[in-house]
Structure formats: C-alpha cells, structure tokens
Amino acid sequence: MKQMIEAMTDPKTWLFALFSVLCSVTGSLINQQSLIIVSFGFTAFQTTLLSCVPGVIEILTIFTAVRLATRRPNSRAYVGAAYFIPTWLGVLLVILLPWSNQAGLLVGVYLSTVYIPGFVLALSWLNSITAGHTKKVVTNAAFLSASCIGNAVGPFMWKAQYKPRNHIPWAVIGACYVVCPILLLTIRAVLARENRLRDAEPIEDDEEDYVIERITEDGNRVEVKVDKEFLDMTDRQNRDFRYVL
Numbered sequence: 001m002k003q004m005i006e007a008m009t010d011p012k013t014w015l016f017a018l019f020s021v022l023c024s025v026t027g028s029l030i031n032q033q034s035l036i037i038v039s040f041g042f043t044a045f046q047t048t049l050l051s052c053v054p055g056v057i058e059i060l061t062i063f064t065a066v067r068l069a070t071r072r073p074n075s076r077a078y079v080g081a082a083y084f085i086p087t088w089l090g091v092l093l094v095i096l097l098p099w100s101n102q103a104g105l106l107v108g109v110y111l112s113t114v115y116i117p118g119f120v121l122a123l124s125w126l127n128s129i130t131a132g133h134t135k136k137v138v139t140n141a142a143f144l145s146a147s148c149i150g151n152a153v154g155p156f157m158w159k160a161q162y163k164p165r166n167h168i169p170w171a172v173i174g175a176c177y178v179v180c181p182i183l184l185l186t187i188r189a190v191l192a193r194e195n196r197l198r199d200a201e202p203i204e205d206d207e208e209d210y211v212i213e214r215i216t217e218d219g220n221r222v223e224v225k226v227d228k229e230f231l232d233m234t235d236r237q238n239r240d241f242r243y244v245l
Contacts, residue, residue: 003134006234012187013139016126017146019183022176023119024150025157029112029173030054032158036109039164040102050106054113065117074245076125077188080118081181086111091174095167112173118180128244129191132234191243198239 007013029036033054038047061083069079090111097104126143130136157169235241 003132003232003234004138006132006236007130007135007138007142010135010139010236012129012190013142015183015187015190016122016139017142019122019180019187020119020143020146021150021153022180022183023115023122024147025154026112026115026173026176027151028154028157028169029109031155032169033109033113036166037106040099040105042102053110057110057113058116061114061117062120065121069121076121077184077245080121080125081184083117084115084177084181086114087177088174090114091170091177095165095170095174099164112177115177115180118184122184125244130235131238131241133232135234188245192245195242195245198242201239 034047034051037050038044042050065079065083069076072079090108090113093104093108094112097108099105123143126139127136130139157172158166159168162168233241235243
C-alpha cells in the first residue's frame with residue numbers, strides 16, 4: 001500500500017501519464033490514415049500501397065532512436081524530443097499546402113508519424129527510473145491507462161464538418177506534438193535536479209544494517225543481514241538510487 005501511495009503522489013508518474021495521453025491522441029492519425037490519403041485523390045489500390053509506408057517509417061525510426069539512446073548515455077529525453085521535430089513540419093505541410101499538391105500532402109502525412117520513437121523511449125525510460133515492485137506496476141498501469149484514454153478520445157476529433165482539410169484535428173495534433181517534447185525535457189530537468197540533490201547529501205560512513213526475518217528448515221525464525229540491493233525499496237526510499245536521464 002505504501003508503494004502504491006508513493007506512486008500516486010510522485011509527480012513524474014503524472015508527467016508521464018500526461019505525455020502518454022497527448023501522444024496517444026495523435027495516434028488517431030494512424031486510424032484515419034487511409035481515409036486521409038484517399039481524400040488526396042489517390043485510388044483505393046494506390047492508397048493501400050501508400051498506407052504501408054508509415055509502418056516502414058515506424059520500424060526505421062524506432063530502430064535508429066534506440067541506437068542513438070544506447071550510444072549516448074543519459075540522452076533518452078533528448079532523442080525522444082528530437083523525433084517530434086519532423087512531425088511539426090509534417091503538420092504544417094498538410095495544413096498549408098494546396099489540396100492539389102498530392103506529393104507534398106503525402107510527405108506531410110508521413111512525417112507526422114515520426115513521433116512513435118518518443119513514446120517507445122518514454123515507456124522504457126519510466127521502467128528504468130522506477131524502483132519497487134508495486135510502485136513499478138502502478139506507474140506502468142497509469143501510463144498505459146492514459147494511453148488507452150488518449151486512443152479512445154482521439155477519433156472523436158475527426159468529424160464530418162471538418163472535412164476535407166480537417167484543420168481542427170490537425171491543429172490539435174500539432175499542439176500535442178509541441179507539448180510532448182516539452183514534457184520529456186521537463187521530466188529530465190526534474191530528475192536531473194533530484195540527482196544533484198542526492199549527490200549533495202552527506203555520505204554516511206556507517207553503513208546501515210538491513211535485516212530480514214527468515215524461517216529455517218526446522219521452523220526457527222532467524223534474522224539475516226542483506227544488501228540494500230535485495231530489498232524491495234522504491235526510488236524515493238533508496239537515496240543511493242540515481243535516475244537515468
């Protein structure tokens with residue numbers, strides 16, 4: 001119960017949840033993708049073929065993002081935020097280009113799907129900076145529940161009254177693409193500040209003994225000293241814990 005309460009009162013839980021909601025609202029674009037492409041004037045067969053491209057883009061961008069985050073330590077927020085930049089150009093192309101420019105509009109739609117690595121990195125990042133079994137389960141549940149809410153709300157933007165240009169849905173998606181990287185950088189700043197505060201704390205020379213009760217084979221209860229690493233401590237309880245950035 002203590003770990004659940006800590007997870008629910010930890011600011012980073014809700015920062016990640018807000019990121020998950022906004023990122024998933026833009027996921028409605030993937031559901032509407034075929035309808036958007038066919039509205040540009042492509043045939044049904046052409047639309048089917050062109051709708052395969054975003055899947056290839058997702059695979060390539062996720063692969064490159066993971067490689068970049070692995071090569072450069074403490075860069076998850078920066079890499080995730082950087083992949084939102086092409087999406088801004090994509091949204092502007094779809095909103096501003098004339099309806100007759102099929103190629104430009106299609107490129108805009110493709111660029112607007114490059115945000116996926118940010119969501120993937122955020123999910124793995126949340127697991128890396130959360131300690132304590134129950135707390136980790138609760139924070140993951142909050143993140144994924146927020147994603148479900150975003151995916152459920154997103155499709156309601158695409159109303160018939162906004163067709164064919166869908167300026168309102170695209171404006172909402174563009175706003176989400178601006179806020180999401182800001183949230184990633186905000187989370188990084190909060191965690192970096194916490195790391196600095198922990199580094200500044202005085203080092204205790206005397207290591208505290210951590211003792212657990214264990215039942216032997218003959219039924220006797222004995223106290224056994226264990227290392228801190230083997231205790232189910234949360235990232236807040238363990239002051240030696242440092243957040244990955």
